[in-house]
Amino acid sequence: MVALSRPSSSSLSSSSTRYDTIFFDLGDVLFTWSPSTKTSVSPKTLRSILQTTTWFQYEKGEISEDECYTSVSLEMGLSPNDVRNAFQHARESLVSRPFMVELIRELKPGRKIYAMSNISAEDFAFLQTKSSDMDLFDYCFTSSSARERKPNIGYFRHVLERTGADPSRTIFVDDKLDNVLAARSFGMTGILYDDFENVERTLRNLCFDPMVRGEVFLRHHAGEHLSYTSTGVTIHENFAQLLILEATHDPSLVKYTKYNGPFNFFRGEGELTTSAFPCDVDTTSIGITCSDHMSLEKKHEVMDAILNLRNADGIPQVYFDASRPRIDPVVCVNVLTLFHKYGRGKQLKECYEWVESVLRYRAFNEGTRYYEPPEAFLFFLSRLFLVAPDVHKRLGPLFAECCRERIGLKGDALALAMRLLCCNFAGIDASGDLTTLRGMQEIDGGWPDGWFYKYGSNGVLIANRGFTTALAINAIRGAGLRMKRPSSITNLKQAWNDTVVRIPYRFRSTAHDAH
Structure with a gap:
């Protein structure tokens, strides 16, 4: 029997993934009946x-x-x-599901789309007269013509031989688990149709470029990447905005307040806390390293002020407010990054020693006072390595050990993105976590909640989908480069820069939304 034609590799767009063939069941997938x-x-x-x-x-x-x-x-x-x-x-x-029809039409370019149904010749003939949507398919395989039915192995062998489809590049969608299992036993990627939203998300994640979709999400919400709390309150802050700016190098995506001195976490009054909320060294350190509006002289003045905030142990306290004596190792890492960037790292010897101890003894494994995921400590430590080659030389092997220990552990989208970025940085394969992260991408192209920061006083969590999405894009891009551990800090910087989001020109806005 002559095999049906296959799509040529040149017909697949550059944004397509490895899947070039999809089989769909008809009943209870494309059509419903009573x-x-x-x-x-x-x-x-x-x-x-x-x-x-x-x-x-x-x-x-x-x-x-x-x-x-x-x-x-x-x-x-x-x-x-x-x-x-x-x-x-x-x-x-019998009625077709218009939303499923629309999705299949969107998936079709560059792919072969087939129907594979358990259906009698009489029922299939009736279906063809009732529906105009059968043109979706390059061919419809029926049990009556194949003389086999799902989940019998013979039926699957028949359609694979007829189409010449490569199972490793083939998706199979059906509402019966037995049928999906049989397809998977041939090496196909099986999707159980439970509800449309899950199926749509899975198909989009398998068939379309996650980075392009993520970039479209970032551009679509430019200037509106607001943070929100675990209690459902939207907050207007600078911290995540600055980190999105660093991750994307695109100021049009964010809105933040430009200070000529210490930065405040909030853009206005404090939210869910005291209205007169003090500036903090964490946002200040991130702000000075991520933005370029402050003079060098002023930056050093701010660093002098941070030195004056050290407690009796030599650890910088979080707030520019003596009445709030708080410390956090992630905040210390960010302060060290600021000081090392401007050649003053040796002024924070005690701070560095504490950070090293936190890393060595895994004190960060349950998060910190202000940071929810353990991966946040490692992520910000990788930023420190970029500006402090001596710190990287000393702590790099220990950092890599900690990264390996995190692989495969449960985490939300942000934790996984940070983990992957750290593993990419250290040249460690975390392909299982990469697969999990890719599967979390939402229909709109962004990634879901990633609880990041938290109120130290009450534990209320803060998330920002824009930040999670920016890091997820960078993590996926970096994993694709299959980086090996760089031998020099110059190569290390290049490896990091290669994973930074570059929003395509067609998505950019000419307006500068930062203020």
Whole structure:
């Protein structure tokens, strides 16, 4: 038998992934129907008939429609006419799912799309007269023509031979687990149709470039990447905005307040805390390293002020407010990054020693006072390494050990993105976490909640989808480069820069939304 034509590699767009073939079931995937037929045959009985050996023979074309109805009527104690009328009503109840049709049309360019259904010749002929959506498919495989039915292995072998499809590049969508399992046993990627939202998300994540989709999400929400709390409150802050700026190098995506001195976490008054909220060294350190509006002289003045905030142990406190004596190791890492960037790292000897101890003894493994994911400590430490080659030389091997220990652990999208970035940085394979992160991408192209920062006083968590998405894009891009551990800090910087989001020109805005 002649194999059906396959798409050429040149027909696939550069944004396509490795999947070039998709098989869809028809009933309860593309079409729905009702077993309530307004006849003497109850919905329960009708569904029972569909599971009989007689019906299976009918679907495979081994017996005629009349023979089927006569046989099942005897089995079920029904009249053949009642059975015929019930199935005629069921046929007439068939309707296509327009949202599924639209999705398949979107998936079709550059791919072969096939139907693979357990359906009799008579039912398929009726379906073709009732629906105009069958043009979606390059070919429709039916159990009646194949003389096999799902989940039988022979049916799957038949369609693979006919199409020449490579199972490793093939997706199979069906509402029956037995059928999905059989497809997977051939090496196909099986998707169980449970609800449309899950199926759509999975298909988009498998078939479209995650980085392009993420970049579109960032551009679509430019200037509106607001943070929100675990209690459902939207907050207007500078911290995540500055980190998005660093991750994307695109100021048009964010809004933040430019200070000529210490930075404040909030853009206005404090939210869910005291209204007169003090400036903090964490946002200040990030702000000075991520933005370029402050003079060098002023930056050093701010660093002098930070030195004056050290406690008796030599650790910089979080707030420019003596009445709030707080410390956090992640904040210390960010302060060290600022000081090392401007050649003053040696002024924070005690701070560095504490950070090293936190790393060595895994004190960060349950998060910190202000940071929810353990990965935040490692992520910001990798930023420090970029400006402090001596610190990287000393702590790099220990950092890599900690990264390996995190691989495969449970985490939200932000934790996974940070983990992958750190593993990419250290030249460590974390392909399992990469697969998990890619599968978390939402239909709109962004990634879901990633609880990042938190209020130290009450533990209320803060997330920002823009920040999570920017880091996820960078993590996926970096994993794709399959970086090996750089031998020099120059190569290390280049490796980091290679993973930074570059928003395509067509998505950029000419307006500068930062203020």
